[in-house]
Amino acid sequence: MKTTQLVGKEVGQVGYGLMGLTWRASPPSQAQSFKAMRAALAHGANFWNGGEIYGSPERNSLQLLNEYFTEYPADAKQVVLSIKGGLIPGQMAPDSSAGNVKRSIDECLRWLDGKKTLDLFECARLDGKTDVEEVVATIGEYVKAGKLGGISLTEVSAATIRRAAKVQRIAAVEVEFSLWSTELLENGVAEACKENDIPVIAYSPLGRGFLTGQIKSFDDLPADSMLRHFPRFQPDVFDENLKLVREVESIAKQKSVTPAQIAISWILAKSGQDGYPVIIPIPGATTEERINENMNPISLSKEDVAAIDDVLKKVAVKGGRYPDAGTAHLDM
Incomplete structure (x- = not known):
């Protein structure tokens, strides 16, 4: 697997999203989660993306990671870890104030307990009240103190990226990007990241599972799925x-x-090409079988990519990316 660098560390061209391991109505067992995490690492997917927000304050990515690195301490040096936080504990409401951002980072460090460094931290969403310059300056204090490897941003506009990059080094920008969420290529974010040499982290590269072809109707969605x-x-x-x-x-x-391999391979074909920045997709999966599939992309020719791009021009995706409450927190 090809590699790139984040905060001075080599990471595979495909990363791993941890959200589904703790943030769902019926999360997998610890044993199943550990098996999935080890499978991702075995495939070279050593960039892991989790969140203080992925579950409850008592059970989210941080507790799982603490348990994992207790069981597999040697893996800590291989993994490059990014964590999202900055929300009010127990609520899906952002609070980008200096006090809450510091609380969030301190909480992440407390749970990692020295078993793993915190390589990247990002506010899951900005609150719209606190200037991004202040937000990244606050996070930057932890970088300067050696407690954090670098600063990431999530779901921000091109203008916000440029403002932030003027005052702090931004190590990554995370946005939704897939065959059915192509806004990255149209809204100036790719250009802003390219200008500032910032890799893009592409979450939901399989369209929340839709692009796998396994969801054929609304009724295929579990009754407790948030996707409903x-x-x-x-x-x-x-x-x-x-x-x-x-x-x-x-x-x-x-x-x-x-289909999943096509979806991820198309993202990789865009990575670093045609003026775009490096793009690292982070598919999430809870089983070794799915991880083996997701972490095994193919090489697409320019003709293949052009054919897929033509499909995207002809087939319009209907509906927004988030419900109204979630859309309200996007920095458009």
Whole structure:
């Protein structure tokens, strides 16, 4: 697997999203989670992305990571860890004030307990009240003190990236990016990251599982799935959005691979090309089987990428990325 650098450390071209291991109605067991995490690392997916917000204050990525690195201490040096925080504890409400950002970082460090360094920290969302310059300056104090490797931003606009980069070195910018969320290529964020030599971390590269082709109808979603509340999964647009999935499935069949492999390979084909920054997709998975699939991309030719791009021009995705409450916190 190809590598790139984050905070001076080598990371694989595909990373691993930890959200599903703790933030779902029925999370997998510790044993299953550990097996998945070890499988990701075995494939070279050593950039791990978790969150203080991925679950409750009592059970989120940090507790799982503490347990994992207690069991596998030798893995700590291999993993490059990014954690999202900066929300009010127990609420999906951002608070980017200096006091809460410091609380969040301190809490992450407390749970890691010296078993693993905190390589990157990012506010999951900005609160719209605190200037980004103040936010990154606060995080920057921990970088200067040697308690944190670098600063990341999440779901921010090109203008916000440029403002932040003027006062602090920004190590990464995390945004949703996939075949059905291509805003990154159109809203100036890719250009701003390229200008400032900032890698992009692409979350939900499989469209929250939709692009795998395994979700064929609204009823396929578990009764307790949060996706039942997301606009793009609603019954009135579901069949329209399936048109994109069918196109991806057709391409995958021609290549004798899975739709998931096509989706991730397309992101990697964009990475560092045509004026774009390095892009690291971070698919999440809870089973070794899915990880083996996600971490095994193929090489797409320029003709392959052009054919996929043509599909994206013809097939329009219906519905917003988030429900209204979530959209309100996006820095558009």
